[in-house]
Amino acid sequence: MGRLLALLTYVASSQSRPSGMPLGLIVLVVILSPVIVLLLATLLGKPRSMKVTGLFLAWLALVFCVFVGAVYGLSFITGLFI
């Protein structure tokens, strides 16, 4: 009985259910779906300018790379002190 209770407690506190979609994937979908809407609106909406759209997408890509690069950069720099 004690083991069963421990198991039930573990399952109840688990963040992702074995039979369902992990919460993390739901979170990812919720966060990224507005971004997909934004990209579609950028590409298909009017008034349209390929130059500005290209600039917008390039800017997004640049900031994304800077963000990931910053994680790597910080990892490297802090590693020098450890």
Added chain:
Amino acid sequence: MTERQEKIMRPLRTTSREFWPFVLALALITVAFIYAYTIQLSQGLGVTGLNDITIWGVYIVNFIFFIGLSHAGIAISAAVRIMSLHRYAPIARMAEILTLASLMMAGLSIVIDLGRPDRAYLMVVNYAARIGASPLLWDITAVGTYLILSTTYLYLPMREDLAVCRDSFTGWRRRMYEITLPGYEKGEEKVIKRLAWWMAVTILPVMVMVHTTVSWIFSLLSNRPLWFGAAAGPYFIAAAVASGIASVVVIAAIVRKLFNWEDLLPPEIFRGLGNFLAVITLIYLYLMLVEQFTARYAGPAGEFFVSEAWLFGSYATVFWTLTTIGLILPCVYLLVQAFRPGKINITWTSVFSTVIVIAMWFKRYIIIVPTLTVGGSPLQTYTPSWIELTIIGGSLAALALIYTILLKLIPIIEMEEPHHG
């Protein structure tokens, strides 16, 4: 150049005598922060007041605090664009800059809290494997997306104003503005306005998700008293919006005084923000009340113990000070002001906004620390070390420094004349 543009450009053109000593003071505090962090890096988290039981302290408090501040920019700016609240257009950009600066500091706070930040790259490398069950990674995803979108949201509509700056400066400043304007052409603002509108629509749900995932770092832990709960998301969002809006009131009041922008930032803006702040603070107080009722009358024993520590125990002084002086008093003042048409005191509105911002920092402390020290077993105490306090002070100074530097580089009010509405 119009008179309005001249006024907005004033901080970029002229520098007062007090400016450089102020920047120097902020820079010195920031250097102290870097020094303290270097000690922590080389000697480990043992130099902090944290221990095996109290695993989170003031660094996580700062992280939530900065994330909260970042909500102001998008909340105000998106409201201006989506709901055509053009009256608030003059404060939109200063709020967006606050978003950007505080998000940077929030990211840094997480890095500081990591015992081995040199392994942070593993989050990128193992992203696919961990995203299913790691609230920390959800948070990084949400904050990262928010940061990328906020930066874009700040930059694109600013291109028109940067072009004005480019044309009115010579030398290195002109070259600097030229670099920030790749592919600029006159008349692009129509397309950019459409993009900005869509970005406002996009960023709002991301903003909500950011603080929801921040709350999930705590509220999904079922064995942590006063963290575990379904209402944590709205609770955190209410605190974030309150502290964010209050910060914008303070910044707007300061720049209004510094640059004589009385006509650019009319009292109606402060009245509107003050009213909204009163309502959101009231909602937050209600959520605090609901939380306490649940903990004291229906919660498990652990919840009751932590609630006791908040209300009558070792955290009571902090709790009651922040609740009465930090939240109730400003809320009452702002509500009284809201019901007196034509009466607005900008000084007191900004003073009480400052009080709310400070109270919200301590509220995050009350949320995090007692659950770890008295909510588990064995009981622990936590006192931040001088390293932690220096880092906390330094990160706040760094935020102010980033904001002050941006204030001198970019126009913090949109140069376009706002429509009436």
